[in-house]
Amino acid sequence: xxxxxxxxxxxxxxxxxxxxxxxxxxxxxxxxxxxxxxxxxxxxxxxxxxxxxxxxxxxxxxxxxxxxxxxxxxxxxxxxxxxxxxxxxxxxxxxxxxxxxxxxxxxxxxxxxxxxxxxxxxxxxxxxxxxxxxxxxxxxxxxxxxxxxxxxxxxxxxxxxxxxxxxxxxxxxxxxxxxxxxxxxxxxxxxxxxxxxxxxxxxxxxxxxxxxxxxxxxxxxxxxxxxxxxxxxxxxxxxxxxxxxxxxxxxxxxxxxxxxxxxxxxxxxxxxxxxxxxxxxxxxxxxxxxxxxxxxxxxxxxxxxxxxxxxxxxxxxxxxxxxxxxxxxxxxxxxxxxxxxxxxxxxxxxxxxxxxxxxxxxxxxxxxxxxxxxxxxxxxxxxxxxxxxxxxxxxxxxxxxxxxxxxxxxxxxxxxxxxxxxxxxxxxxxxxxxxx
Amino acid sequence: xxxxxxxxxxxxxxxxxxxxxxxxxxxxxxxxxxxxxxxxxxxxxxxxxxxxxxxxxxxxxxxxxxxxxxxxxxxxxxxxxxxxxxxxxxxxxxxxxxxxxxxxxxxxxxxxxxxxxxxxxxxxxxxxxxxxxxxxxxxxxxxxxxxxxxxxxxxxxxxxxxxxxxxxxxxxxxxxxxxxxxxxxxxxxxxxxxxxxxxxxxxxxxxxxxxxxxxxxxxxxxxx
Numbered sequence: 176x177x178x179x180x181x182x183x184x185x186x187x188x189x190x191x192x193x194x195x196x197x198x199x200x201x202x203x204x205x206x207x208x209x210x211x212x213x214x215x216x217x218x219x220x221x222x223x224x225x226x227x228x229x230x231x232x233x234x235x236x237x238x239x240x241x242x243x244x245x246x247x248x249x250x251x252x253x254x255x256x257x258x259x260x261x262x263x264x265x266x267x268x269x270x271x272x273x274x275x276x277x278x279x280x281x282x283x284x285x286x287x288x289x290x291x292x293x294x295x296x297x298x299x300x301x302x303x304x305x306x307x308x309x310x311x312x313x314x315x316x317x318x319x320x321x322x323x324x325x326x327x328x329x330x331x332x333x334x335x336x337x338x339x340x341x342x343x344x345x346x347x348x349x350x351x352x353x354x355x356x357x358x359x360x361x362x363x364x365x366x367x368x369x370x371x372x373x374x375x376x377x378x379x380x381x382x383x384x385x386x387x388x389x390x391x392x393x394x395x396x397x398x399x400x401x402x403x404x405x406x407x408x409x410x411x412x413x414x415x416x417x418x419x420x421x422x423x424x425x426x427x428x429x430x431x432x433x434x435x436x437x438x439x440x441x442x443x444x445x446x447x448x449x450x451x452x453x454x455x456x457x458x459x460x461x462x463x464x465x466x467x468x469x470x471x472x473x474x475x476x477x478x479x480x481x482x483x484x485x486x487x488x489x490x491x492x493x494x495x496x497x498x499x500x501x502x503x504x505x506x507x508x509x510x511x512x513x514x515x516x517x518x519x520x521x522x523x524x525x526x527x528x529x530x531x532x533x534x535x536x537x538x539x540x541x542x543x544x545x546x547x548x549x550x551x552x553x554x555x556x557x558x559x560x561x562x563x564x565x566x567x568x569x570x571x572x573x574x575x576x577x578x579x580x581x582x583x584x585x586x587x588x589x590x591x592x593x594x595x596x597x598x599x600x601x602x603x604x605x606x607x608x609x610x611x
Numbered sequence: 612x613x614x615x616x617x618x619x620x621x622x623x624x625x626x627x628x629x630x631x632x633x634x635x636x637x638x639x640x641x642x643x644x645x646x647x648x649x650x651x652x653x654x655x656x657x658x659x660x661x662x663x664x665x666x667x668x669x670x671x672x673x674x675x676x677x678x679x680x681x682x683x684x685x686x687x688x689x690x691x692x693x694x695x696x697x698x699x700x701x702x703x704x705x706x707x708x709x710x711x712x713x714x715x716x717x718x719x720x721x722x723x724x725x726x727x728x729x730x731x732x733x734x735x736x737x738x739x740x741x742x743x744x745x746x747x748x749x750x751x752x753x754x755x756x757x758x759x760x761x762x763x764x765x766x767x768x769x770x771x772x773x774x775x776x777x778x779x780x781x782x783x784x785x786x787x788x789x790x791x792x793x794x795x796x797x798x799x800x801x802x803x804x805x806x807x808x809x810x811x812x813x814x815x816x817x818x819x820x821x822x823x824x825x826x827x828x829x830x831x832x833x834x835x
Contacts, residue, residue: 256656259656261655261656262655262656263655263656264655287656349656349659350656350658350659368659368660369659444637444640444668444671444672445668447664447667447668447671448664448668451660451664498636498640501640501643502643504647504661507658507660507661507664
């Protein structure tokens with residue numbers, strides 16, 4: 176089939192390289208650091224697991240830099256808000272890496288209410304030869320010490336330690352949905368549904384409200400902030416409401432509103448819900464914005480606000496199922512979307528452990544599946560297809576057979592290479608592009 | 612459950628057989644939505660975005676039913692109301708009573724809406740879709756309550772930037788000078804923060820924004 180050949184051209188060459196099954200919990204966020212050497216995942220149990228890419232060695236050419244567990248720590252614990260008699264979930268909503276400035280790694284992790292700055296550092300030496308302590312650490316009687324020596328550092332097995340350095344709490348009434356480090360690397364912002372706060376890394380008991388809407392008017396109105404992302408170089412802030420996308424330069428009084436005119440023939444009671452933006456990402460070039468709503472991914476040119484320049488259908492076959500998806504709450508699932516390093520391919524997740532990639536240049540797309548049953552290690556991923564009606568071919572799956580509990584909400588793309596991380600419920604899949 | 616998503620139809624639809632089915636579907640959607648809103652007696656704070664979207668769906672249905680003329684306040688059947696309907700109307704009435712009040716202690720409107728009685732009706736949420744009872748009569752009570760709720764809301768037309776921004780806190784613009792100094796310049800970061808007056812909250816409290824009153828106070832302080 177012609178279509179099979181097309182899909183093979185883009186990325187049928189993705190191998191399944193490594194799969195790390197976390198023990199308990201559903202992965203709630205995935206993020207590469209700026210070099211792609213580290214990959215952090217947060218889960219529903221408040222844990223952060225960091226993977227590090229193996230250095231490529233000449234001896235093992237076929238192991239082209241696999242990711243292994245580097246550090247695991249408990250970032251957030253469940254809490255109870257006594258004022259409101261509500262539990263505060265420990266689920267990690269977002270992780271953001273800080274650029275590396277010394278040997279240690281720093282990252283921000285947040286749950287619904289509290290942002291924490293973590294320092295992850297290696298220790299491979301320990302001091303030996305204390306004067307006042309013996310080798311087991313017991314204090315020595317000073318009277319028995321007859322000579323002094325200088326302790327020396329001796330190598331030890333590598334230990335990776337994670338320590339919380341700052342805790343930024345009590346600044347959000349609603350659930351924090353995004354955090355973003357500013358380009359000065361001294362401040363960052365956290366956003367919940369109705370407020371954006373600006374923090375300085377050194378100050379934990381104060382934050383400044385940059386934008387807020389009073390709860391009395393924000394509650395039942397259409398506008399709820401769903402995600403935002405400052406652009407590193409240009410201080411342009413993206414806010415996505417349900418339906419609208421605002422790009423705001425902090426020196427302008429009015430934001431620019433990106434909104435596509437609604438197609439009246441498609442209007443239903445669910446129109447607003449499915450046009451609600453669940454994720455927004457600047458391209459690496461800074462020239463384009465990608466938005467994800469329930470059924471599509473759209474690419475916008477920063478200079479054109481009246482319509483997107485590209486629209487990709489992720490799973491349009493769900494359009495006839497919206498009522499059922501509203502009933503089981505799936506219609507509120509917030510899918511993320513990512514750019515590849517060169518902004519030529521975009522990727523987003525779907526149901527049944529499917530994820531989709533769209534090549535912006537060739538306009539070809541592919542559906543792949545992240546599951547152990549359907550792929551062996553080092554096997555090339557086979558494209559999947561959903562049958563929307565009529566006769567179902569052998570390898571196709573019909574819409575009614577899709578498993579809506581298996582949703583891929585969180586994905587990440589290595590900043591420069593064709594390596595992707597896909598979180599399928601409580602499993603993390605890492606796929607690499609086959610070279611040669 | 613349904614073969615397709617619901618779509619709007621003209622009132623002058625010729626297919627008489629299809630219209631009652633559509634009304635039933637729409638009514639079921641309304642019931643489902645109200646149950647979803649009510650199910651915020653959860654241990655964890657409900658997702659505001661989801662609640663807003665469901666509430667907007669309810670409002671759309673109500674608007675359409677008003678246009679169709681099917682949004683009627685029937686004579687209330689005082690004796691025979693299903694307990695769950697009474698529960699819903701009580702909570703909605705609580706909401707409308709608080710709509711004009713300044714930010715309550717919790718500050719969370721989702722919690723406000725659900726601050727009513729926590730006891731569930733014996734039949735559970737499914738009893739709200741009670742095929743046996745007369746749908747009009749039972750719905751009359753909370754339809755009236757919904758009316759009261761929505762009357763307190765301003766109706767905004769979508770797509771107008773000014774209206775979108777009507778409630779945006781102007782504190783942002785006043786921070787503009789500070790922000791210009793803070794972002795991109797390491798030196799002025801601390802200076803910028805120190806130049807601003809400290810928040811009114813007591814020393815240990817930080818910027819507590821979960822109370823309605825300090826919310827206002829912080830905003831006003833920053834504006835000066």
